[in-house]
Amino acid sequence: xxxxxxxxxxxxxxxxxxxxxxxxxxxxxxxxxxxxxxxxxxxxxxxxxxxxxxxxxxxxxxxxxxxxxxxxxxxxxxxxxxxxxxxxxxxxxxxxxxxxxxxxxxxxxxxxxxxxxxxxxxxxxxxxxxxxxxxxxxx
Amino acid sequence: xxxxxxxxxxxxxxxxxxxxxxxxxxxxxxxxxxxxxxxxxxxxxxxxxxxxxxxxxxxxxxxxxxxxxxxxxxxxxxxxxxxxxxxxxxxxxxxxxxxxxxxxxxxxxxxxxxxxxxxxxxxxxxxxxxxxxxxxxxxxxxxxxxxxxxxxxxxxxxxxxxxxxxxxxxxxxxxxxxxxxxxxxxxxxxxxxxxxxxxxxxxxxxxxxxxxxxxxxxxxxxxxxxxxxxxxxxxxxxxxxxxxxxxxxxxxxxxxxxxxxxxxxxxxxxxxxxxxxxxxxxxxxxxxxxxxxxxxxxxxxxxxxxxxxxxxxxxxxxxxxxxxxxxxxxxxxxxxxxxxxxxxxxxxxxxxxxxxxxxxxxxxxxxxxxxxxxxxxxxxxxxxxxxxxxxxx
Numbered sequence: 414x415x416x417x418x419x420x421x422x423x424x425x426x427x428x429x430x431x432x433x434x435x436x437x438x439x440x441x442x443x444x445x446x447x448x449x450x451x452x453x454x455x456x457x458x459x460x461x462x463x464x465x466x467x468x469x470x471x472x473x474x475x476x477x478x479x480x481x482x483x484x485x486x487x488x489x490x491x492x493x494x495x496x497x498x499x500x501x502x503x504x505x506x507x508x509x510x511x512x513x514x515x516x517x518x519x520x521x522x523x524x525x526x527x528x529x530x531x532x533x534x535x536x537x538x539x540x541x542x543x544x545x546x547x548x549x550x551x552x
Numbered sequence: 553x554x555x556x557x558x559x560x561x562x563x564x565x566x567x568x569x570x571x572x573x574x575x576x577x578x579x580x581x582x583x584x585x586x587x588x589x590x591x592x593x594x595x596x597x598x599x600x601x602x603x604x605x606x607x608x609x610x611x612x613x614x615x616x617x618x619x620x621x622x623x624x625x626x627x628x629x630x631x632x633x634x635x636x637x638x639x640x641x642x643x644x645x646x647x648x649x650x651x652x653x654x655x656x657x658x659x660x661x662x663x664x665x666x667x668x669x670x671x672x673x674x675x676x677x678x679x680x681x682x683x684x685x686x687x688x689x690x691x692x693x694x695x696x697x698x699x700x701x702x703x704x705x706x707x708x709x710x711x712x713x714x715x716x717x718x719x720x721x722x723x724x725x726x727x728x729x730x731x732x733x734x735x736x737x738x739x740x741x742x743x744x745x746x747x748x749x750x751x752x753x754x755x756x757x758x759x760x761x762x763x764x765x766x767x768x769x770x771x772x773x774x775x776x777x778x779x780x781x782x783x784x785x786x787x788x789x790x791x792x793x794x795x796x797x798x799x800x801x802x803x804x805x806x807x808x809x810x811x812x813x814x815x816x817x818x819x820x821x822x823x824x825x826x827x828x829x830x831x832x833x834x835x836x837x838x839x840x841x842x843x844x845x846x847x848x849x850x851x852x853x854x855x856x857x858x859x860x861x862x863x864x865x866x867x868x869x870x871x872x873x874x875x876x877x878x879x880x881x882x883x884x885x886x887x888x889x890x891x892x893x894x895x896x897x898x899x900x901x902x903x904x905x906x907x908x909x910x911x912x913x914x915x916x917x918x919x920x921x922x923x924x925x926x927x928x929x930x931x932x933x934x935x936x937x938x939x940x941x942x943x944x945x
Contacts, residue, residue, distance in 0.1 A: 415566055417889040421943045452884055453901050453914050475914055477882035478944075533888060 420530050424523050425482040432481060434471045434488035441469075447543030449535055454480050458487075458543045465495045472540055479533050483524060484540030490520065496548045503541040510534050554924045557582045561924060568894035571929035576718050576873050576920035577898055578768045579749055581830075585772055588829035589822045600821055601795055601812075611821055618824035619811075622778050625831040626763060627754035633784065635811040636824055639777035640745040641668040643764035644712070646779060646814060647741055648672035650787035651710055655681035659710045660703055660738070662687040662695055663910060664717045664724065667903040669743040673712055682709070687729075689910060693720040693865030700732050708738040715753070716746035719902040719918065720865030721850070721873030730760050745769050749922065750846060750871045752839050755780050767823060771922075772830035776823030784810035791816040842923045849921045850874060853930045860937055864916045875902075875916040878937065881944045883915040889943065890917075893936040895929070 438444075441459035448455045454476030461469035470492050472484040491499040506521050508514065510528065518525070527537040555561040560580045563570050572580060592614060598607035600615045620631040628634060637643040649672075653659065659673045663686055677684045685703050688696045704711070711733035716723050726742055733740045741762040747753060749770040755763045761783065767776040781787065789796055789807050793816040798806045807813040834842070853874050857863060864875040878886050887899030898918045901908045908914060919933060 415892050417892040417939065417943060420888065421885070426944065451900070453905070453908075454884075477884040479885070530888060533884070536884065 415529055420526055420533065421478065422523070422526050424486070425478060425526070428482035428485040429478040432472075432485040434492070435473065435485065436471050437473055438469055438471050441471075443547040445543050445547035445549075447539050447546065449476075449480075449539055451535070452476075454536065454539060456480065456484055456540050456543050458484070458540060458547050460544075460547055462496060465497075467491055467494055467496065467499060474540070476539070477533075477536055479527060479536040480539050483537045486523060487540045487544060491544065500545055500548055503545045506541055507538060510538060557584070558924050559583060559586070565894040565896070566892055568932075571893075571895040571925075571932050573919040573921065573925065573929060573933060574896045574898050575749070575922035575925075576746060576769070576902075576918065578774065579771050579922050580924070581773065581826075582771055582833050584833045585826045585829045589773060589826040592822045592825045597822075599818055614825050615819065615821045618828035621828035621831055622824075623780075625748075625753075625835075626765075626778075626780050627756045628780050629756060632809070632811055633780055633782065635779040635781065635784065635814040636819055637764075637777045637779055638775055638820070639766040639768070640743055640764045641766075641777075643762075643777055643779035644669055644741065644743065645672045646790055647762050647764075647781075647787065648676045649790045651676055651739070653677075653680050653682040653709045656707060657682040657709045658685050658705070658707045659683070659712065660685045660687060660708055660733075661712045662714070662724070662729075663689045663906055664693070664695070664720065664722060664904070665712065665714055665906075666718050666743060666745070667905070669712050669714055669741075670906070673710070683707075686906075687713075689722075689907075691911075693717065693722045693867045693907075695722075695724055695729070697725060697728060700729065704732055704736050704738070706736060708733065708736050710741065711738045712741040712743070714743040714746065716750070716871045716873075717865070717867070717904075717907070718746045718873065719904040719907050719916065720867060720875055721870040721920075722865060722867035723869040723871045726760070727758060730758055734759060746872055749834070751843050755782075767827040767830060770827075770830055771833055773823045773826035776820050776827050778827070779814075781811075784814070787814070789813045789816075793817050795819075837923060845923060846872065846921050846925075849925055849927060849930065852927050853919060853921075853933075856930060856934050857937075860934070861917075864911050864913060873918055873920045875918045877913050877916055878940055881940055883917045885944070886917045886937070886940050889940045890933060890936040893932055893939065895933050895936050897933070 438459035442462045443460040456474040459471045470488045596610040598611040600612040623631045740760045742760045744765045763780040768774040796813045796816040861876040883899035
């Protein structure tokens, strides 16, 4: 039997209760809204990029615990990185969550718990694809 | 045993027999339906309405026999009042496409509608300049019948309503709304998708103009549905091609009689045969006994759930469905945890975003029952909810 606790790990519940960088930025340089039409989940991602560095990142989400925790985690992982690095990380996550991929990854390890729950992959990737959309906007 | 009639009930999920409580999405199929579809393909498969050979004659008889079966099941006066469609959605779109309204006219829908009985009318209004109006619901999830006089008038041309709400389970007082609509001369369109697995319908007694159904929600196959129309002649043809024509030349085409003029192309004969078998199956199972069994299950579910969760919708009369929200936990998280217990429910907006809006929730968890469900499966759902609390605190 699959234990739901494999998905709802401690970090998920902790980020869901106390999300990092939650809210909207007043002066973002990049923004995007992502939604999942299947379930009505929604996330807004705001970024402030200075030079070649993401100096602020924030999200606001209306969605499940997985979507919210993943968005929160995303903000902690891309904060301070260059837009190029942030995009690469998002692409890496998409690759790792493709059906059948069993590769490990140190930076993204927490997010790979969703692998056993294929119906929830989109919840975990929503904030990340929205991040990529936000960075695309101004190019 | 009923479970023996439904081969999929032997299926396990997470090492347990699946507790399938997502019947409002689609019901499982009994052996009688599977066999009828299989037998049709094995013994009589041919195209209909066009061959002189034996198989084609048999296929045509099976298809037209199914049409007569649907007519009988719905209490229609004549098989020619039944159009086969892909399902309820296509049936409603057919009516909406052919409806003649214009600026100043009004189309009334209700706040409870599935998107499939809302969006086609909204689009009709956008195309024609007619105005869409909405009959509101109260906080129990029942229609506000007191609002009817202020919403229905000489400008109302169409009133579209669902018989049973797919997201809340409300059994709607369609007799009252149909009567009020007829008084002002409006055409009435009923979405019966959630009704027919749970209770009888008599369209002649109801006096509605159109009644739409989906086979797969009443133990039949996917991809087949039907539209009852009291006066199909009033609708123009909407899809063009073979089978719906009488004569074709480069100058002119004449159309076949109703209902055939609404069935362009090769129809889903096996689906129609399966739908007829599902209706036979339902009648043999005794609709009153089915309704009593399901009511007992729903009462038990409501009793078990009301102290644990927030019920969304507490209608006067309930059929098929209980919707709820778990405080502080998103419905999708609840759905995933229940799945690990082998319990299948729907989590989402159920294609009724305005209803979700009314109750101030983005989505709900919905359990929906069928004749083969048992109280033990409700117990497993409740145990799963205790696990949800265990995980989320």
